[in-house]
Amino acid sequence: MSDRPLLTREQSRAVDVLAAEKYHIPGVILMENAGRGSAELLIARRPASVLICCGPGNNGGDGYVIARHLDLAGIPVRIALLCPRQRIQGDALINFTILEAAGIEILDFADESLCPSFAQSLDRADWVIDAMLGTGVTSPPREPIASAIGQVNAATAQVMAIDIPSGLDCDSGVPYEPTIVADFTATFVTSKPGFAKPSAEPYVGEVHVVDIGTPQALLREVFRS
Template sequence: MTSRTPLTREQSRAVDVLAAEKYHIPGVILMENAGRGCAELLRSKSPGNVLICCGPGNNGGDGYVIARQLDLHQVPVKVALFCSRERVQGDAAINFKILTASDIEILDVSDEPLCESFRAALAEADWVVDAMLGTGVTSPPREPIASAIRAINASPAKVLAIDIPSGLDCDTGEPHDPTIEADLTATFVTPKIGYETAAAQKCLGELHVIDIGTPQKMLREVLG
């Protein structure tokens, strides 16, 4: 078994739990490593203007780190927040506080329908980072994220999905309606088991595995 053996949804959750409880790795460190790795991948593509779309969970937290890392390297970046600021919790909240202190433009776009500021930012974007929904998704995306996914798919911008394209089921590999159609997917630790299906591969685009500092011993434990 290696770190490239695919994980299920439950095994991915086990990685997070074991990292914190048994291996003493704070989640905010793993999030920083994940975001930095994704930013480095995107910078290798000479991205131009970047719009980072963030949901309420840790996937959004990865997006905040990516925004800060891109800004550090003078890449023009905006963040679209698809939840109220009060819903950002835990490790994601730590990185959101850093983001708000960094003078990076944040668009509050949690209302329905999609606001004009989001549509304008999307029209200017060369790349969109999908950090809206993570591997926990088992049902179709709700509004306003559903409308955002459709707008992103219809736009000429290229898309980098963080860990998983929003709307894709990581276990079955089946895309819900709607699901992001990514040009690149940067997944963490290992691919997910559903990525092997033909339906998933149409949404994933080019798949990259980002190492975030999880010990091999822990991965062997998760994989049994």
Template structure:
């Protein structure tokens, strides 16, 4: 991939907005591309059983796409849902309904404390996908997600963070308490400014930048480039 300068939180939002408003790319297409790219990265790690921890936003939506592609590849997968179902909206809801219809197991983890089902699924998984919180987060994770992060960090599973380890500030690289300690981070379009900070390195692990189908012209526009 050609080198691309990092995109801040606001620039990343601008990419999504321009993609929809000016370049006529529905968000559900970008979500599909993001999730499929993450699934391919995870499949390359040869997982046997995967647990995908999903929050309420588009990060969770990416997780549902990943679940579908892992299931298609014959990999055992479960989803741990850390929000009430009625909070899932938009493109994420489209993909949630797909995994429901596909019969992929969904554990309701929206209540405190963490359920025994989540603890059991975590103990069985050799990889966990962190699809809890995205780049928009600027404060410490709240319950029950905070407890989930602690449990994932304490497990022996490999951890793939989607776009950003939950709890990390993408602009400053400062971790909140708690923050996911990922082995791999799959981030989209470009790196994020905070990932190069020393404070972030114990949390992001090995960073992979994935394309999701945004036009080169769009990216140049957000970066303020000519030509």
């Protein structure tokens, strides 16, 4: 995987589109592979208690998958939901519905910017997973995610970013205000161009590539584009 080209924002989108439309791979399968691979990385670090901060898109969906696999491994895990439930759609909604049925604790912070109970939830975790914003970010995070990023950065827990630290531009490596400061980043398919920029170095931490089951033929097609 290390010799693969870097995956830009547009190429990341192309992977999802081609997987569904040409290679007949439902997005929920890619999300499952991404979440499970990320969970395995964290389980190897023996977390005692995990808080997963989830935004409205597929990045949040990856977080829901991670929560299920951590729970299966016997690791205490809770979801901090940072968007209204009605904004969760598609593959992310499938996995959110599974979590609800499984009884994994979901804490609702959708309508709060600076919330004492969110800070208390952070204090109870030794690891925080950033599954708030993904590679589509091209502007500063908005509330309540902006405040959540600030509180996560101020907490003592170690931080794992999913695909990219929330607030970081994946192509340019520009950190918007605010941006998650991660101890390590589990990124999908291959690394991103912005990660190699000096401006991104304080935010990404160690970068680990998680394969999500995309065929080699698909990747060759994307990298040629």
